[in-house]
Amino acid sequence: MDENSRTKIDEISGNNSLEYDVCLSVFLDHLKAKGYSKSTLKNHRICILEFLKTLKSKDISNLNDVTEKDLIAFTIELGNRHASSTVQMRLHQVKRFFAYLVKQNVISYDIAVDLEMPRAEKSLPKDIPSTSEYLKLISVIDSS
Numbered sequence: 001m002d003e004n005s006r007t008k009i010d011e012i013s014g015n016n017s018l019e020y021d022v023c024l025s026v027f028l029d030h031l032k033a034k035g036y037s038k039s040t041l042k043n044h045r046i047c048i049l050e051f052l053k054t055l056k057s058k059d060i061s062n063l064n065d066v067t068e069k070d071l072i073a074f075t076i077e078l079g080n081r082h083a084s085s086t087v088q089m090r091l092h093q094v095k096r097f098f099a100y101l102v103k104q105n106v107i108s109y110d111i112a113v114d115l116e117m118p119r120a121e122k123s124l125p126k127d128i129p130s131t132s133e134y135l136k137l138i139s140v141i142d143s144s
Contacts, residue, residue: 020052023063027100047093063098063107071115088117 027048028041036044054074060066071094078087091112098112129137 020056020063023101023106024048024052024097026104026106027097030100043089044093044097047090048097050090051094051097063101064109066111068111068115071112075115084119091115091117 024045028045031041031044051074054077055061055063055066055070058070060070074094075087075091078090082090095112095115098107098110101107102110
């Protein structure tokens with residue numbers, strides 16, 4: 001972690017409000033230092049901003065005050081708007097965010113560590129060849 005990020009962490013560690021913007025900025029700096037692509041950083045930023053916006057709408061101003069109930073409500077909210085694969089991806093990003101903040105002693109407990117991921121949707125392939133198409137394929141195969 002660079003000195004600037006460490007200074008930001010030290011500033012927010014003693015701050016009861018745990019400024020969301022600073023936490024997100026430091027987390028993204030960490031991912032950038034690890035070599036994550038711009039696209040990945042953008043996706044993490046969008047996802048975590050969506051989560052933080054949800055917390056703000058519930059008047060939760062301290063990440064230490066987030067409860068399992070808040071995470072479940074966020075999961076349900078995501079499920080109402082997105083496919084299960086998107087929900088899984090976004091929850092994974094939130095879990096990584098919390099894990100990082102605990103590791104850096106910004107928050108005291110990782111409330112997301114036990115969050116269960118929703119089951120992935122399983123679907124059949126969409127373009128299955130018909131019987132006649134299979135027969136055509138088989139007839140093309142050299143049987144010698």
